[in-house]
Amino acid sequence: MVGDAISLKGALEAVARLSQIKKELSDADFKQSIVELRGLLLDAQENILELREENLSLKQEVEKLAKIQTAETPTVEIEGFLYDLVNGQPSGLPYCPTCLVKEDGKRYRLGKLNKEFSECNNCKVTHNASSGGRVNFESSSYR
Numbered sequence: 004m005v006g007d008a009i010s011l012k013g014a015l016e017a018v019a020r021l022s023q024i025k026k027e028l029s030d031a032d033f034k035q036s037i038v039e040l041r042g043l044l045l046d047a048q049e050n051i052l053e054l055r056e057e058n059l060s061l062k063q064e065v066e067k068l069a070k071i072q073t074a075e076t077p078t079v080e081i082e083g084f085l086y087d088l089v090n091g092q093p094s095g096l097p098y099c100p101t102c103l104v105k106e107d108g109k110r111y112r113l114g115k116l117n118k119e120f121s122e123c124n125n126c127k128v129t130h131n132a133s134s135g136g137r138v139n140f141e142s143s144s145y146r
């Protein structure tokens with residue numbers, strides 16, 4: 004990681020240096036500087052490719068772990084909303100029922116809007132469900 008930053012920084016510094024001293028250099032020196040600069044850029048490019056690969060494999064690892072975790076969490080369904088089950092009670096906000104169906108069981112936890120409603124950050128659907136298993140409030144009867 005540090006090496007990547009250094010080689011990219013080196014390349015950028017070389018560009019700045021080149022434009023500053025271009026006039027003072029002989030043709031041979033200038034060509035040599037270009038060769039060095041190309042080398043630095045190639046190194047930087049290679050490092051970026053390696054980082055992309057590493058990033059991709061880390062993302063896959065995270066996705067795999069997230070699947071394992073959700074598979075192991077016990078859940079309870081309350082009027083169509085799936086909640087994590089903690090000490091025998093529905094806990095936190097439920098998972099988006101729309102995405103559960105649309106994305107073949109993939110769980111997206113809803114985000115709280117207020118004490119009655121929550122919204123899915125993935126599909127943006129608002130649901131009449133809140134934390135701890137409170138679902139299908141009739142707004143009018145609670146005001």
Ligand SMILES: [Zn+2]
Pocket residue numbers: 099100101102103111123124125126127128
């Ligand atoms: Zn959703």
